[in-house]
Amino acid sequence: MSVNEKLLKPYNSKETEDRIYKLWEDSGFFNPDKNIDQNAKPFTIIMPPTNANGSLHAGHGLVMTIEDIMVRYKRMRGFKTLWLPGLDHAGFETQVVYEKKLEKEGRTRFEIEPKKLYEEILDFTLTNSKNIKSQARKMGASCDWSREKFTLDPDIVKIVYQTFKKLSDDNLVYRGNRIVSWCPKHQTSFSDLEILDEERTDNFYYLKYGPFVIGTARPETKFGDKYVVMHPDDKRYKEYTNDQKIKLEWINGPIEATVIKDKAIDMEFGTGVMTITPWHDNADFDIAERHKLDKEQIIDENGKLLPIAGEFAGQHIKKARALIVEKLQKKGLVEKIDEKYKHVVRTCYKCGTTIEPQIKSQWFIKMKPLAEKALEKIEDGEITYIPEHYKKITTHWLNNIIDWNISRQIVWGIPIPAKICTKCGSGMVDLENKIKKCTSCGGEVMQDKDTFDTWFSSGQWPFATLGYPDKNDFKTFYPTDVMETAGEIIFFWVSRMIMLGLYVTGEVPFKNVYLHGLVLDAKGLKMSKSKGNVIDPLSLTEKYGTDAFRIGLVIGNTPGTSLALAEERIRGYGKFANKIWNATRFVLENTQDYEDDKIEIKYDEEDEKSDAELKKLITEITKEMDNYKFYIVAEKLYHYFWHTFADIIIERSKKKIIEGKNAESAKMLLRTQLTTLLKALHPFIPFVTEEIWGMIPTRNTTHNVVGISDRKNLLMIEKWPYDRVDK
RNA sequence: GCGCGGUUAGCUCAGUUGGUAGAGCAACCCGUUUACACCGGGAAGGUCGUAGGUUCGAGUCCUACACCGCGCACCA
Numbered sequence: 001m002s003v004n005e006k007l008l009k010p011y012n013s014k015e016t017e018d019r020i021y022k023l024w025e026d027s028g029f030f031n032p033d034k035n036i037d038q039n040a041k042p043f044t045i046i047m048p049p050t051n052a053n054g055s056l057h058a059g060h061g062l063v064m065t066i067e068d069i070m071v072r073y074k075r076m077r078g079f080k081t082l083w084l085p086g087l088d089h090a091g092f093e094t095q096v097v098y099e100k101k102l103e104k105e106g107r108t109r110f111e112i113e114p115k116k117l118y119e120e121i122l123d124f125t126l127t128n129s130k131n132i133k134s135q136a137r138k139m140g141a142s143c144d145w146s147r148e149k150f151t152l153d154p155d156i157v158k159i160v161y162q163t164f165k166k167l168s169d170d171n172l173v174y175r176g177n178r179i180v181s182w183c184p185k186h187q188t189s190f191s192d193l194e195i196l197d198e199e200r201t202d203n204f205y206y207l208k209y210g211p212f213v214i215g216t217a218r219p220e221t222k223f224g225d226k227y228v229v230m231h232p233d234d235k236r237y238k239e240y241t242n243d244q245k246i247k248l249e250w251i252n253g254p255i256e257a258t259v260i261k262d263k264a265i266d267m268e269f270g271t272g273v274m275t276i277t278p279w280h281d282n283a284d285f286d287i288a289e290r291h292k293l294d295k296e297q298i299i300d301e302n303g304k305l306l307p308i309a310g311e312f313a314g315q316h317i318k319k320a321r322a323l324i325v326e327k328l329q330k331k332g333l334v335e336k337i338d339e340k341y342k343h344v345v346r347t348c349y350k351c352g353t354t355i356e357p358q359i360k361s362q363w364f365i366k367m368k369p370l371a372e373k374a375l376e377k378i379e380d381g382e383i384t385y386i387p388e389h390y391k392k393i394t395t396h397w398l399n400n401i402i403d404w405n406i407s408r409q410i411v412w413g414i415p416i417p418a419k420i421c422t423k424c425g426s427g428m429v430d431l432e433n434k435i436k437k438c439t440s441c442g443g444e445v446m447q448d449k450d451t452f453d454t455w456f457s458s459g460q461w462p463f464a465t466l467g468y469p470d471k472n473d474f475k476t477f478y479p480t481d482v483m484e485t486a487g488e489i490i491f492f493w494v495s496r497m498i499m500l501g502l503y504v505t506g507e508v509p510f511k512n513v514y515l516h517g518l519v520l521d522a523k524g525l526k527m528s529k530s531k532g533n534v535i536d537p538l539s540l541t542e543k544y545g546t547d548a549f550r551i552g553l554v555i556g557n558t559p560g561t562s563l564a565l566a567e568e569r570i571r572g573y574g575k576f577a578n579k580i581w582n583a584t585r586f587v588l589e590n591t592q593d594y595e596d597d598k599i600e601i602k603y604d605e606e607d608e609k610s611d612a613e614l615k616k617l618i619t620e621i622t623k624e625m626d627n628y629k630f631y632i633v634a635e636k637l638y639h640y641f642w643h644t645f646a647d648i649i650i651e652r653s654k655k656k657i658i659e660g661k662n663a664e665s666a667k668m669l670l671r672t673q674l675t676t677l678l679k680a681l682h683p684f685i686p687f688v689t690e691e692i693w694g695m696i697p698t699r700n701t702t703h704n705v706v707g708i709s710d711r712k713n714l715l716m717i718e719k720w721p722y723d724r725v726d727k
Numbered sequence: 728g729c730g731c732g733g734u735u736a737g738c739u740c741a742g743u744u745g746g747u748a749g750a751g752c753a754a755c756c757c758g759u760u761u762a763c764a765c766c767g768g769g770a771a772g773g774u775c776g777u778a779g780g781u782u783c784g785a786g787u788c789c790u791a792c793a794c795c796g797c798g799c800a801c802c803a
Contacts, residue, residue: 010765179801197800204803215803229803266802274803283801343802357801393731393798400799491798524739556740556751560732562796564739568752575765586762624743631741635750650762 003588004695011581013545017687021137029717031144032080036705043079044480045071046462049088052125053097056135058519058565061537064139065550067484071142072683073625076720078704082477083143084465087129087150091413091454096350098124114411121412140546140686149465151457159464160457161417161431163504168429172366175427179285180405182358183348184303188409189362193492196349204341208333210248215270220321223251223309224296225275232261234272252310262287280357303356361425362407370499371398377508386514386628387560390490397491406453413451420448459496462509480510487515487560514628517562524564535565544574547685555634577688583646584692587670590657594667596698604662607669610649614673618721634684645673676721690715
């Protein structure tokens with residue numbers, strides 16, 4: 001009898017991986033309901049729903065790898081393990097991707113009928129979904145596909161609607177006519193998280209405004225300014241009183257201005273006097289609210305000046321500024337211009353367009369009450385952050401949280417189930433489409449055309465996917481154990497899940513948050529299509545095998561730290577898979593007469609020592625696995641396999657087997673160490689270990705499945721080595 | 728302005744409760760002794776950002792500073 005012929009050639013990942021994945025998937029063991037001990041403790045990870053607008057990138061590769069490591073480990077430890085996969089319609093993100101596609105085709109979304117546009121994007125999404133799912137399989141993800149969810153699934157939408165209703169009933173959601181961050185290019189409002197601050201150097205204009213000199217960086221907004229504001233304690237302006245009327249010459253002729261005293265004014269800045277534009281500035285809006293001042297729109301949704309601008313009406317603000325300054329100069333109203341004014345401009349995180357604040361009627365969630373509950377739980381330690389400093393970052397954000405605008409003026413998303421009064425503007429939540437008249441003024445109502453911020457639905461993901469409130473899955477698997485995702489979306493997603501999860505279910509959605517860093521290119525630069533430095537994970541798995549990709553991504557990659565992905569790194573670990581392969585060949589060739597369930601052998605002294613050494617190693621790494629230190633475990637196993645098992649134990653055994661001295665001890669050690677190491681390595685490099693496992697004539701295995709015979713089965717359900725049976 | 732990271736071998740990074748520094752990759756020398764050249768053996772390479780402090784002893788704790796990265800912030 002000889003060893004498996006495959007072993008005589010080098011390990012071939014391409015011929016192995018798809019076949020092995022199919023074996024796993026067909027076995028049904030990804031599903032915790034099938035055969036696994038139903039009384040075992042559950043372990044749950046909800047996979048961050050993948051944006052269905054492209055293909056898998058290196059970051060996804062890391063997500064799949066880390067989560068699969070945790071899941072395979074826990075499954076081997078005998079937990080009733082659920083890893084639930086999902087896809088995200090990713091509202092605005094997807095719409096932007098699709099708009100770019102339209103642009104290339106010479107089309108624009110503003111010319112497409114909304115319903116048609118929705119259908120088109122849906123098609124696009126479904127095509128991408130297929131790719132993503134097959135790519136996840138390539139990565140070896142052992143998730144339960146039978147429980148897969150999509151954010152637009154009717155049952156998910158139903159739960160999202162119920163939450164919206166509950167928030168409304170509890171007075172935590174309101175329709176507010178407030179200033180929002182508006183992107184003139186994308187024609188939608190945003191929450192504060194979608195806005196980026198950009199430092200710029202611009203001109204700062206000192207303009208004569210009657211007896212005052214006011215400072216501004218945006219002269220094009222000043223047409224309607226009829227309130228001049230100063231600090232009540234400013235001695236320079238003590239002769240002026242609150243509400244005093246002053247007649248003065250302004251851009252387009254004489255106006256009457258009103259003096260307002262407000263403490264928000266910084267006496268040190270500029271001249272200590274400013275005029276306000278409440279429609280287009282947050283701070284000005286607040287001042288206007290405090291003093292109940294008029295607000296007037298100057299700039300339209302496209303960034304063009306309205307009729308109030310007189311001769312400048314219809315011009316885009318970008319072009320108008322210079323012309324307006326020119327006119328002001330002619331009228332002698334420009335005192336001076338500071339050309340080196342450094343300030344921060346708010347821009348759209350997608351296109352970089354300057355955000356134009358606008359007053360709009362939108363849905364807002366009152367965040368303070370939700371944040372307070374979340375803070376309590378976090379402070380109590382109900383959620384552990386890995387790495388720890390994310391806890392500080394989170395609490396800092398929660399402590400300073402502002403209300404969340406969840407309305408988006410885009411078609412791709414979950415429609416907001418509400419009616420808007422065409423007369424008084426009130427909004428009414430209406431899940432059953434029953435409201436026909438405005439509940440406050442009796443006016444006509446129309447369906448809200450907006451959609452939810454995509455994070456409002458994904459923020460409910462953990463309990464929505466498990467079928468809150470009635471399904472057994474919810475009862476069994478909620479709260480989940482680990483939320484593993486990118487540190488980048490700590491506010492966008494993680495913190496909102498905590499708040500919404502707590503609010504709806506009364507319990508935190510997950511007990512641990514594991515945050516990984518960015519995957520960067522070999523030089524440590526962020527990958528981007530424009531830079532052309534995007535590394536496709538699938539080209540690496542194709543070349544070096546998925547196992548090499550996985551372990552290469554994990555070793556030395558501490559949580560929260562970004563990772564520079566160099567091809568050599570992956571190549572190096574490709575050799576490791578082959579090393580295991582070849583070591584296996586040696587072991588099997590030399591232990592053909594070894595029967596692990598029949599012979600009672602005693603180790604000789606040095607083998608005894610080696611046996612103890614590996615046991616000690618397994619104890620150590622088991623502890624480290626429980627502490628999420630996969631980067632150490634992978635390295636230790638790599639090192640032990642190569643430099644102890646291969647270099648020392650195999651070399652030593654050659655002599656013993658040839659000389660026939662303590663050969664039985666050597667054989668037992670070879671087989672025991674090999675099978676033990678395969679088990680321990682399996683979460684990291686599942687394909688090659690499973691393939692080899694199938695070739696080893698081992699009989700006395702200890703799998704984690706109830707109800708199937710004790711014959712040898714898949715490595716993925718084997719018991720973790722030296723695991724204690726203390727259930 | 729406030730906050731959070733980081734600064735360790737040429738590169739990418741580890742370094743758990745303080746006890747004269749580690750890995751992978753790259754580079755160098757030697758070697759085809761049969762599991763493996765997708766290999767083996769060997770040697771080389773760091774005053775652990777700077778300056779203080781605590782300590783018998785600090786990469787590891789404290790303070791200040793510098794530089795890099797990131798987040799938060801309505802100064803017109």
